[in-house]
Structure formats: C-alpha cells, structure tokens
Amino acid sequence: MTIHHQPDREAPGKDLIDAVRAFNRFYTRQIGLLDEGLLKSAFSLTEARVLYELAHRDDLTATDLGRDLGLDAGYVSRLLKKFERRHLISRSTLASDARQSSIALTKAGREAFAPLNKDSHNQVAALLSRLPASEQHRLVKSMRTVQGLLGESAEPKVPYLLRPLQVGDIGWIIRRQGMLYAQDYGWDETYEALVAEILSAFVKSFDPKWERSWIAEREGEVVGSVFIVRKSDQVAKLRLLYVEPSARGLGIGKRLVEECIGFARARGYKTLTLWTNDILTAARHIYQAAGFKLIEEEAHHSFGKDLVGQTWDLDL
Amino acid sequence: MTIHHQPDREAPGKDLIDAVRAFNRFYTRQIGLLDEGLLKSAFSLTEARVLYELAHRDDLTATDLGRDLGLDAGYVSRLLKKFERRHLISRSTLASDARQSSIALTKAGREAFAPLNKDSHNQVAALLSRLPASEQHRLVKSMRTVQGLLGESAEPKVPYLLRPLQVGDIGWIIRRQGMLYAQDYGWDETYEALVAEILSAFVKSFDPKWERSWIAEREGEVVGSVFIVRKSDQVAKLRLLYVEPSARGLGIGKRLVEECIGFARARGYKTLTLWTNDILTAARHIYQAAGFKLIEEEAHHSFGKDLVGQTWDLDL
DNA sequence: CCATTAACTTGACTTAGTCAACTATTTTGG
DNA sequence: CCAAAATAGTTGACTAAGTCAAGTTAATGG
CATH class of the missing domain: 3.40.630.30 (Gcn5-related N-acetyltransferase (GNAT))
Structure with a gap:
C-alpha cells in the first residue's frame, strides 16, 4: 500500500483536453436548443433560471442568485424589480441584515413558473424518450459523474x-x-x-x-x-x-x-x-x-x- | 432477468428527468464560467465558436455556420462581415452555386484565433488538473457517453x-x-x-x-x-x-x-x-x-x- | 465612532441577437 | 423551357440581454 499525503494532481494530456473542449462546444449547442424551447414563453433563459431557483430554494437573496447563476448584480436587481412589478415575487427585509431581503415567489409567481417548468420537463422527457430505458440510465449516470467531478467538490464535512x-x-x-x-x-x-x-x-x-x-x-x-x-x-x-x-x-x-x-x-x-x-x-x-x-x-x-x-x- | 428483444423506448421517470434538468442547469453555469474566460479577449463566446468552426473545418458556408451553431442567418452575416472587414476571413463564391461562398480563415484570422484557442486550451487544462489522473479519465469517459447518447446517435457499431x-x-x-x-x-x-x-x-x-x-x-x-x-x-x-x-x-x-x-x-x-x-x-x-x-x-x-x-x- | 466593506440600486451604456423585407440565385413541377 | 417556389445571403430597424461605474444604506471590526 502506497500512502500519499496529497492525492496526485496530474497534468492532463492533449487528447483529454480536446475531448472536454469538444464536449463544451457540444453542450453549448445543446443548451442553445433547450433555450429555443423557451422562446414562445414570456421569459428568457436567464429569467427562467432565476424563477427556477426561486421555486426550489427558500430564503434566497439577490446576491445568492447572482452568485449561483453567475449574473451581474445590477442585472439581477433589474430582473427582480421587473418580477416585483408583475407581482411574481415578494421581498422581505432580513431581520439580521437590513440591506438584504429574502425573495420568494408569490402565488402568481408560482403560477407563472408552473407552465415554464412543465414545458422544460416535457422537453427533457421528449429528449430522453428517444433513448431506450437502459441508455437513459447510462446518460443520467454519466451526467451525474460529470457533475460530481466538476461541481463544487466541497470537501465533505465528515471526510469519511x-x-x-x-x-x-x-x-x-x-x-x-x-x-x-x-x-x-x-x-x-x-x-x-x-x-x-x-x-x-x-x-x-x-x-x-x-x-x-x-x-x-x-x-x-x-x-x-x-x-x-x-x-x-x-x-x-x-x-x-x-x-x-x-x-x-x-x-x-x-x-x-x-x-x-x-x-x-x-x-x-x-x-x-x-x-x-x-x-x-x-x-x-x-x-x-x-x-x-x-x-x-x-x-x-x-x-x-x-x-x-x-x-x-x-x-x- | 428480463430480456427484451427490441430495445424499448420507454417513458422516462421523473427522477431521470429531474437529473437531466439539474445537469442542464449545472452545465449552463459551467459554460457561463468558461465564457467569462473569454471576456478579456476581443471576441465574444459566439465569435469564438465561429472562429473555432472556421479553424477546424474546410469549405464552410454562412448557412453551415448558422445551422451548426444555432445562430440567426442575419447575425451570422453581420459577424462574417465584421470578420471580413478585419481581414480575418476570406470568402470565395462557390462555382456550384453563386449564392453561396466558401469561408476560410486568412493568415491573420488564424493568428487572431491562436491565442483564443490557447486560452481555452489552458483553461480546460487548469480545470482538469484539479482532478487526479484517474478522475480525469472518468470525466472524459462520461462526457463521451453523454455526447454519444444525445448527439447524432450513431448507434455504436459494436454494442458490446x-x-x-x-x-x-x-x-x-x-x-x-x-x-x-x-x-x-x-x-x-x-x-x-x-x-x-x-x-x-x-x-x-x-x-x-x-x-x-x-x-x-x-x-x-x-x-x-x-x-x-x-x-x-x-x-x-x-x-x-x-x-x-x-x-x-x-x-x-x-x-x-x-x-x-x-x-x-x-x-x-x-x-x-x-x-x-x-x-x-x-x-x-x-x-x-x-x-x-x-x-x-x-x-x-x-x-x-x-x-x-x-x-x-x-x-x- | 469611524473607516471599510457588503448589499443592493440606478443611470448610461454596449453587445448580442431578432425580425422582416429585400436581392440574387437555384431548384422544381408542369 | 418557364413560372413559381425555395434557398443563400444581406440589410435596416429594432429589442433584449448584459455591463460598468457611481451611488445609497447598512453592517462590521477595530
């Protein structure tokens, strides 16, 4: 048994790098296609992403949204203002910090998001159902692997x-x-x-x-x-x-x-x-x-x- | 053990669909991060994608570019015009069809693309080298699987x-x-x-x-x-x-x-x-x-x- | 209690992308 | 062979998306 005190980080080969770049180009296109599905809706891809986050997480602040979705703070501010004008969200100033407010979808917001969410769901369902069940599982497994490897490898609190x-x-x-x-x-x-x-x-x-x-x-x-x-x-x-x-x-x-x-x-x-x-x-x-x-x-x-x-x- | 003689196309379960959607959100963000890397360069992500295609494929027409990258024809036309003004590309009308022209990078175009390409290469290399070698391979393998399954599904000749x-x-x-x-x-x-x-x-x-x-x-x-x-x-x-x-x-x-x-x-x-x-x-x-x-x-x-x-x- | 920083907001702007109308060709169907 | 339809590309006019920097207000750490 060889014990390294640091796991190795190795310089990747050109073929690996090219494969990753090819995948990035491929998936850029793939996301473009999914985006087109939103065209008929009243929301842009970015707006839909914001609504998704709001629908699935509680107690978000504007900064959280900007950070997690990679958006400019000014842009987020304007998006939220627009949503607020349309009564899709409500904001309540945090007791702990009066500069921030917790943002939540209103009933109207959830209603506006529902068809969007459903469309996205159906679109992905259509994509998946072109594959046999076993391939669907392979796809998802591989996606999870990619996400696990590239995602916040937040060192687990309990390392083991x-x-x-x-x-x-x-x-x-x-x-x-x-x-x-x-x-x-x-x-x-x-x-x-x-x-x-x-x-x-x-x-x-x-x-x-x-x-x-x-x-x-x-x-x-x-x-x-x-x-x-x-x-x-x-x-x-x-x-x-x-x-x-x-x-x-x-x-x-x-x-x-x-x-x-x-x-x-x-x-x-x-x-x-x-x-x-x-x-x-x-x-x-x-x-x-x-x-x-x-x-x-x-x-x-x-x-x-x-x-x-x-x-x-x-x-x- | 259930044996099917025809691979079924099966309605995917909600958990699979949600996993794919989660991956799409994740990778949207991932591509956003890669895009930021281009910010300092003279080109936008879309311009870089066009240059990449031009650098790696021959005899492309404007329509090819628009189709393969999912871009509006008018927008492509303008991009190309801009590139032409900067002497990055040259166009030659096709003998077979006077409406179309074959687009190629000029020497200047290749020189403009080179640092862009290198930055992208280095960025991906940096991303990969955060992982140990075995994980790099796992990542690439999973990406290939995803691409193979979602891409122009050329059924693998040897399924096993x-x-x-x-x-x-x-x-x-x-x-x-x-x-x-x-x-x-x-x-x-x-x-x-x-x-x-x-x-x-x-x-x-x-x-x-x-x-x-x-x-x-x-x-x-x-x-x-x-x-x-x-x-x-x-x-x-x-x-x-x-x-x-x-x-x-x-x-x-x-x-x-x-x-x-x-x-x-x-x-x-x-x-x-x-x-x-x-x-x-x-x-x-x-x-x-x-x-x-x-x-x-x-x-x-x-x-x-x-x-x-x-x-x-x-x-x- | 003051300097610094963080969380937004806003005005002014640029870039990216869309849409529809148009020209020049080529293809198609009778 | 010709008229009609389709395709390739261009252009003007536009909107949406996003950026940047300067501002306001509140929190924080000496």
Missing part, C-alpha cells in the same frame, strides 16, 4: 465514515485490491482470487461476537476496509487492510487499525496478529506506529512474484 | 464485446450479482459470499484447456459474464450467467450461453449442465431457447430465502 459490511462491499474490495496490487506490484489474478476466498470465508463463518469488519465510506463510495477474524480464544487476526489511493492522506488506514485494536482489547484477546508483505511499506508504517512488532519473515512465491511475507504481532 | 477475465472482473461480478439479487429477491450477503467462493475457486484451479470465462464489456464496463468449469471428462458446467440491467435487451445473455455451448462442443464434452433457481425466469427462457432440459428440482433454504433449485442439462 466507518460502517459494517453490507451487500456489494466484498465484491468491491476484492476488485479494488486485485486491481491496485496488479497495477502497483504486478501481482496476478490469483491475488484477487485469494481476497475473494478470504472474504467469502469471512462472511460464511462470521461470528459477530468475536469478529468484525469496518468499511470506510466517503460520499457513498467504499474507500477502505479492514477485517478482524478469530484465530483462537487468545489471538485475533487483522486482515485485508486497504485504503483507496484517492482517499489516502486522511488517516483512514491508521483509524481502521485503531478500531481493530480497540475491538480486540474489548473482546479480551491477548494478541492481535497480521500477515503482510515487506514491499507494502506504507501499511508497515501504520502497524509500527500502532505498536506491532515484527515476529518473522519468510520468502514465498505468490501472485506471480517473489515476495517476503511478514508476521507482525501486537500484545494487547 | 466479449473478452476473457482480467484482474478486477471477479470482484465486480461478485459485487453486482450480490447487489442485484439482494435488491430483486432479497437474498442476503451469503449469496455474494457464494459467488466469491465460486470465482475464487475458478481462478485458482483454472484449466485453460477445459474451462473458460466470457466477460461482456461495453464502453469499458463489465455488463455481463458467464463461466464454464469442468465437472468431468464428459460434463461441463455453466455457472454464474449474468447481464447488467442496463445492458439487457441486447441479446448478451443469449450470446453468452451460445458461446458456452460452442466451447463445450468444441472441447468434446457430452453434456452441459447448470444449476439455477426457478424464480430467475428470464435466465430460464434463455436456457430453454438454447435447448436445455429441466432435469430435477429441489427445494432448499439459502441466502435467507426458501427457494427451488433446478438442474438443467443440454446434450451436446
């Missing part, structure tokens, strides 16, 4: 959370471990198979009193995991510690190991043991920092490589 | 391709099968564990002469799989047939089964057998259509449910 195993996790862990070690160390598919075997056995013989799993999740995605299995009354074994490259540097590895140690102590185990390979230096640092001692090493040939296995123990 | 197993596949299959059967039939995590066990054993004892796997891949994603394992000299067993919901209706399930049958015949097996559950009706239709006969049924309790297992055989 730990939870127990659920359906789908073990497959994911098997895949990611298999791929990571194949990529970083050239291990072959037998490593992925080994992980599958370990996790299959873990689930099948799972004993909740003596065993436990922790999955680190971040924005709905698995970014790390660790497992404790019972070797004997006295000895627990820590297995399959792993952290996604994209989530390294957040202390997830350390936290997972700490959880294991805490659990093992609480259950009265005397020793926590683990097996790893010497090339996995980042993981080793975590074990050392947690107080594990190297017990023995032996060379072995596995996963298509010559490796040096290590056993580490921690007295609890 | 078959390939053998590679690292990461078995984890993915374990995950997806676990999740699908949990979702559709309420099976618990022991099913996922069973799939893990089967695939682990498949990889570990893999005998290329007698066994084989097929992964159906579409745009780089696994959308289906099937495995053949050797039970004896005479008998091959088909295992873990599965097609992603998003890729159903393309005949992938049928194709995977056909591949198995072809392989089993070629290797001289006498019987192809498989085990399934009666509730998996879509899979059963495939097996029946391929000539499999139901040999026996027995009730069993697995994966947290009462099920009826079925054995199907095909004489080769």
Whole structure:
C-alpha cells in the first residue's frame, strides 16, 4: 500500500483536453436548443433560471442568485424589480441584515413558473424518450459523474465514515485490491482470487461476537476496509487492510487499525496478529506506529512474484 | 432477468428527468464560467465558436455556420462581415452555386484565433488538473457517453464485446450479482459470499484447456459474464450467467450461453449442465431457447430465502 | 465612532441577437 | 423551357440581454 499525503494532481494530456473542449462546444449547442424551447414563453433563459431557483430554494437573496447563476448584480436587481412589478415575487427585509431581503415567489409567481417548468420537463422527457430505458440510465449516470467531478467538490464535512459490511462491499474490495496490487506490484489474478476466498470465508463463518469488519465510506463510495477474524480464544487476526489511493492522506488506514485494536482489547484477546508483505511499506508504517512488532519473515512465491511475507504481532 | 428483444423506448421517470434538468442547469453555469474566460479577449463566446468552426473545418458556408451553431442567418452575416472587414476571413463564391461562398480563415484570422484557442486550451487544462489522473479519465469517459447518447446517435457499431477475465472482473461480478439479487429477491450477503467462493475457486484451479470465462464489456464496463468449469471428462458446467440491467435487451445473455455451448462442443464434452433457481425466469427462457432440459428440482433454504433449485442439462 | 466593506440600486451604456423585407440565385413541377 | 417556389445571403430597424461605474444604506471590526 502506497500512502500519499496529497492525492496526485496530474497534468492532463492533449487528447483529454480536446475531448472536454469538444464536449463544451457540444453542450453549448445543446443548451442553445433547450433555450429555443423557451422562446414562445414570456421569459428568457436567464429569467427562467432565476424563477427556477426561486421555486426550489427558500430564503434566497439577490446576491445568492447572482452568485449561483453567475449574473451581474445590477442585472439581477433589474430582473427582480421587473418580477416585483408583475407581482411574481415578494421581498422581505432580513431581520439580521437590513440591506438584504429574502425573495420568494408569490402565488402568481408560482403560477407563472408552473407552465415554464412543465414545458422544460416535457422537453427533457421528449429528449430522453428517444433513448431506450437502459441508455437513459447510462446518460443520467454519466451526467451525474460529470457533475460530481466538476461541481463544487466541497470537501465533505465528515471526510469519511466507518460502517459494517453490507451487500456489494466484498465484491468491491476484492476488485479494488486485485486491481491496485496488479497495477502497483504486478501481482496476478490469483491475488484477487485469494481476497475473494478470504472474504467469502469471512462472511460464511462470521461470528459477530468475536469478529468484525469496518468499511470506510466517503460520499457513498467504499474507500477502505479492514477485517478482524478469530484465530483462537487468545489471538485475533487483522486482515485485508486497504485504503483507496484517492482517499489516502486522511488517516483512514491508521483509524481502521485503531478500531481493530480497540475491538480486540474489548473482546479480551491477548494478541492481535497480521500477515503482510515487506514491499507494502506504507501499511508497515501504520502497524509500527500502532505498536506491532515484527515476529518473522519468510520468502514465498505468490501472485506471480517473489515476495517476503511478514508476521507482525501486537500484545494487547 | 428480463430480456427484451427490441430495445424499448420507454417513458422516462421523473427522477431521470429531474437529473437531466439539474445537469442542464449545472452545465449552463459551467459554460457561463468558461465564457467569462473569454471576456478579456476581443471576441465574444459566439465569435469564438465561429472562429473555432472556421479553424477546424474546410469549405464552410454562412448557412453551415448558422445551422451548426444555432445562430440567426442575419447575425451570422453581420459577424462574417465584421470578420471580413478585419481581414480575418476570406470568402470565395462557390462555382456550384453563386449564392453561396466558401469561408476560410486568412493568415491573420488564424493568428487572431491562436491565442483564443490557447486560452481555452489552458483553461480546460487548469480545470482538469484539479482532478487526479484517474478522475480525469472518468470525466472524459462520461462526457463521451453523454455526447454519444444525445448527439447524432450513431448507434455504436459494436454494442458490446466479449473478452476473457482480467484482474478486477471477479470482484465486480461478485459485487453486482450480490447487489442485484439482494435488491430483486432479497437474498442476503451469503449469496455474494457464494459467488466469491465460486470465482475464487475458478481462478485458482483454472484449466485453460477445459474451462473458460466470457466477460461482456461495453464502453469499458463489465455488463455481463458467464463461466464454464469442468465437472468431468464428459460434463461441463455453466455457472454464474449474468447481464447488467442496463445492458439487457441486447441479446448478451443469449450470446453468452451460445458461446458456452460452442466451447463445450468444441472441447468434446457430452453434456452441459447448470444449476439455477426457478424464480430467475428470464435466465430460464434463455436456457430453454438454447435447448436445455429441466432435469430435477429441489427445494432448499439459502441466502435467507426458501427457494427451488433446478438442474438443467443440454446434450451436446 | 469611524473607516471599510457588503448589499443592493440606478443611470448610461454596449453587445448580442431578432425580425422582416429585400436581392440574387437555384431548384422544381408542369 | 418557364413560372413559381425555395434557398443563400444581406440589410435596416429594432429589442433584449448584459455591463460598468457611481451611488445609497447598512453592517462590521477595530
């Protein structure tokens, strides 16, 4: 396991840049087409965007609108004045700040927005229904990906959370471990198979009193995991510690190991043991920092490589 | 598993429509941001789009530009006149039609476009380099998908391709099968564990002469799989047939089964057998259509449910 | 309590885009 | 082959969309 303290930011290739630019041109046109759909309505695209925001969010101020939609403050002011003259919105000065006011659609405003909203809905429905259902899902999934990647990657307040195993996790862990070690160390598919075997056995013989799993999740995605299995009354074994490259540097590895140690102590185990390979230096640092001692090493040939296995123990 | 023989055009659900609309709003803003980048240049976004087209395509007419960029003919005429006055473009009347002329950038035009192009390139490069390399690829892939689906939908010539197993596949299959059967039939995590066990054993004892796997891949994603394992000299067993919901209706399930049958015949097996559950009706239709006969049924309790297992055989 | 900043507002302006009428060609249908 | 219709492009007259800078009022941090 390689731990970077900063996720890498890499200079993109020309082909990637060109693809993004092509997409931008394409979508500029696409939005132009959608805009045309509004032509017959009483509102411009920008007005419709403002109405949309007002219809879907509460307690907006003029500044909020300008910032979120990328509009000039003066322009927003005029738009709102126009809306107010037509009794589509009402403004109430904020108690906390007399310069600002909270803007809300009036009943008339909602009524004016409804057909607009409906047209837009129908237009998109028409667009989508040209595709078979499976493609519709692919489209939306890809859009969500784009939006997720380009959008405010507002670092989540809780950078990750730990939870127990659920359906789908073990497959994911098997895949990611298999791929990571194949990529970083050239291990072959037998490593992925080994992980599958370990996790299959873990689930099948799972004993909740003596065993436990922790999955680190971040924005709905698995970014790390660790497992404790019972070797004997006295000895627990820590297995399959792993952290996604994209989530390294957040202390997830350390936290997972700490959880294991805490659990093992609480259950009265005397020793926590683990097996790893010497090339996995980042993981080793975590074990050392947690107080594990190297017990023995032996060379072995596995996963298509010559490796040096290590056993580490921690007295609890 | 539901198999459609014609891709359905289905009325999209509200959640899909809302997701697309959210994306449209998001990207409208995104393009607005990119537009701001042009502010300091001598050209507006529309002018830049026209220049881009002129720089990258030959023999454009005014009508072509208007059509492809969604611009008013009068406006295009004026833009071109302005460019011509500044000696950025030259026009030559077409021999075939004296009303039209072919428009091309002059040297000065290319020189004026170059910094614009470079700025746009750099801007996109900056955007991309905020993401780690793997995310950059995910972004571009998703953009291509969106563009492919919404654009002049030239149906992909190869809707899917078959390939053998590679690292990461078995984890993915374990995950997806676990999740699908949990979702559709309420099976618990022991099913996922069973799939893990089967695939682990498949990889570990893999005998290329007698066994084989097929992964159906579409745009780089696994959308289906099937495995053949050797039970004896005479008998091959088909295992873990599965097609992603998003890729159903393309005949992938049928194709995977056909591949198995072809392989089993070629290797001289006498019987192809498989085990399934009666509730998996879509899979059963495939097996029946391929000539499999139901040999026996027995009730069993697995994966947290009462099920009826079925054995199907095909004489080769 | 004063200087600075933030949240608007307003006047004066430019740019972007639309619409309809027009000319010059080309295409089409009898 | 010709009249009518359509297409390519141009132009005048216009409106909508957006910008900029200077102003007013209120909040904030020493």
